Amino acid sequence: MATELHHELRGAVRDLCGRFPGEYWRKVDEARGYPEEFVTTLTQAGWLAALIPEEYGGAGLKITEASVILEEINRSGGNSAPCHAQMYIMGTLLRHGSETQKRRYLPKIASGELRLQSFAVTEPTTGSDTLKLKTTAVRRGDHYVVNGQKVWTSRVQHSDLMLLLARTTPLDQVKKRSEGLSVFLVDLRTIAGAGLTVQPIRNMMNHETNELFFDDLKVPAENLIGEEGKGFRYILDGMNAERILIAAECIGDGYWFVERATRYAKERVVFDRPIGQNQGIQFPIARAYVNVEAANLMRFRAASLFDAGEPCGAESNMAKLLAADASWEAANVAIQTHGGFGFAAEYDIERKFRETRLYQVAPISTNLILSYIAEHVLEMPRSY
Numbered sequence: 398m399a400t401e402l403h404h405e406l407r408g409a410v411r412d413l414c415g416r417f418p419g420e421y422w423r424k425v426d427e428a429r430g431y432p433e434e435f436v437t438t439l440t441q442a443g444w445l446a447a448l449i450p451e452e453y454g455g456a457g458l459k460i461t462e463a464s465v466i467l468e469e470i471n472r473s474g475g476n477s478a479p480c481h482a483q484m485y486i487m488g489t490l491l492r493h494g495s496e497t498q499k500r501r502y503l504p505k506i507a508s509g510e511l512r513l514q515s516f517a518v519t520e521p522t523t524g525s526d527t528l529k530l531k532t533t534a535v536r537r538g539d540h541y542v543v544n545g546q547k548v549w550t551s552r553v554q555h556s557d558l559m560l561l562l563a564r565t566t567p568l569d570q571v572k573k574r575s576e577g578l579s580v581f582l583v584d585l586r587t588i589a590g591a592g593l594t595v596q597p598i599r600n601m602m603n604h605e606t607n608e609l610f611f612d613d614l615k616v617p618a619e620n621l622i623g624e625e626g627k628g629f630r631y632i633l634d635g636m637n638a639e640r641i642l643i644a645a646e647c648i649g650d651g652y653w654f655v656e657r658a659t660r661y662a663k664e665r666v667v668f669d670r671p672i673g674q675n676q677g678i679q680f681p682i683a684r685a686y687v688n689v690e691a692a693n694l695m696r697f698r699a700a701s702l703f704d705a706g707e708p709c710g711a712e713s714n715m716a717k718l719l720a721a722d723a724s725w726e727a728a729n730v731a732i733q734t735h736g737g738f739g740f741a742a743e744y745d746i747e748r749k750f751r752e753t754r755l756y757q758v759a760p761i762s763t764n765l766i767l768s769y770i771a772e773h774v775l776e777m778p779r780s781y
């Protein structure tokens with residue numbers, strides 16, 4: 398599992414992240430800014446192009462290595478969320494795009510000239526029920542006209558390209574609900590103010606996320622990815638990668654919380670002894686560590702199946718669930734161990750606590766993962 402390559406990757410990413418300590422992230426968080434310098438440095442070092450094949454200018458690494466990179470970012474106290482999507486969104490383009498599209502975009506994404514950070518799927522009125530989404534794209538000659546609304550579309554303001562899932566055939570005219578959805582690569586640079594309104598959503602973390610309103614937005618037909626009507630399948634293909642990578646970020650968070658809690662428990666003296674001498678403090682930290690370790694095994698299991706081209710839906714979902722639970726448990730333990738100081742911004746615990754909480758809900762909520770396992774692994778009746 399811990400190959401020579403992983404060791405080198407970890408060392409290199411750790412060195413880079415060392416230049417962006419807690420103080421950097423705290424300032425970005427306080428300003429509700431975007432970690433521009435960090436993302437640029439990461440891009441220039443080639444890490445965000447890890448999954449792009451070498452023939453298109455990327456590193457040609459696998460999902461296991463990509464997950465190690467994101468884990469290390471979170472494990473260093475940073476946050477991968479401002480840029481992680483660049484790693485997995487491009488998979489849709491890579492697997493289903495035409496050779497012309499791949500040659501046009503992938504080398505520029507790999508070099509950092511173009512940012513593909515944004516992915517518009519979720520809608521306000523349909524939420525997790527993706528197949529019912531209402532945004533439409535209607536073909537008119539050499540372009541599609543898009544109308545509708547998205548919500549929680551992250552990083553649009555820091556992206557040049559956006560993947561968009563829209564309905565091209567009405568729901569009542571398809572045989573299967575999963576048909577009739579299509580994926581488009583929207584070039585955000587060319588459409589500013591012409592059919593797209595972006596409304597930022599202020600949220601619990603410092604996460605750039607938005608509501609989008611489409612009003613007769615024109616998207617060239619050549620920007621359709623793959624075949625019209627098959628978009629949902631293309632998006633599903635990328636979801637296992639997304640789950641594994643998010644799991645890795647949670648594992649990075651989990652180790653960070655455990656490490657911080659352990660260190661503080663050894664140093665903080667109350668009642669004339671380190672608080673870590675009390676088993677009431679030790680045991681929750683030890684348990685959190687056990688759970689992060691267990692989630693880590695499932696993450697590597699899912700990643701190795703993915704890299705071998707084997708089915709990995711169950712393992713990817715389980716890795717995401719276990720890792721999100723483990724990081725959230727570790728976050729709570731870290732805040733408890735720090736007592737009042739857990740709430741002070743200068744310790745970074747409260748920031749990471751807010752950041753890791755997201756993964757109980759996004760990109761897929763815990764309930765929907767349990768539902769997947771119940772239905773597809775345990776073969777219980779479909780509940781929705």
Ligand SMILES: Cc1cc2nc3c(=O)[nH]c(=O)nc-3n(C[C@H](O)[C@H](O)[C@H](O)COP(=O)(O)OP(=O)(O)OC[C@H]3O[C@@H](n4cnc5c(N)ncnc54)[C@H](O)[C@@H]3O)c2cc1C
Binds near residue numbers: 523761765
């Ligand atoms: C900060 C942030 C960033 C995001 N970024 C993106 C992005 O870039 N692109 C994008 O497309 N989306 C994004 N999302 C959306 C995210 O994927 C959704 O919030 C998530 O999938 C849940 O959908 P929802 O919020 O509509 O919740 P809902 O679907 O309304 O669900 C609400 C709650 O009910 C539960 N629930 C719903 N149905 C069932 C059921 N049948 N059984 C049991 N429980 C159920 C859910 O688990 C959830 O806890 C982001 C969200 C956030 C908060």
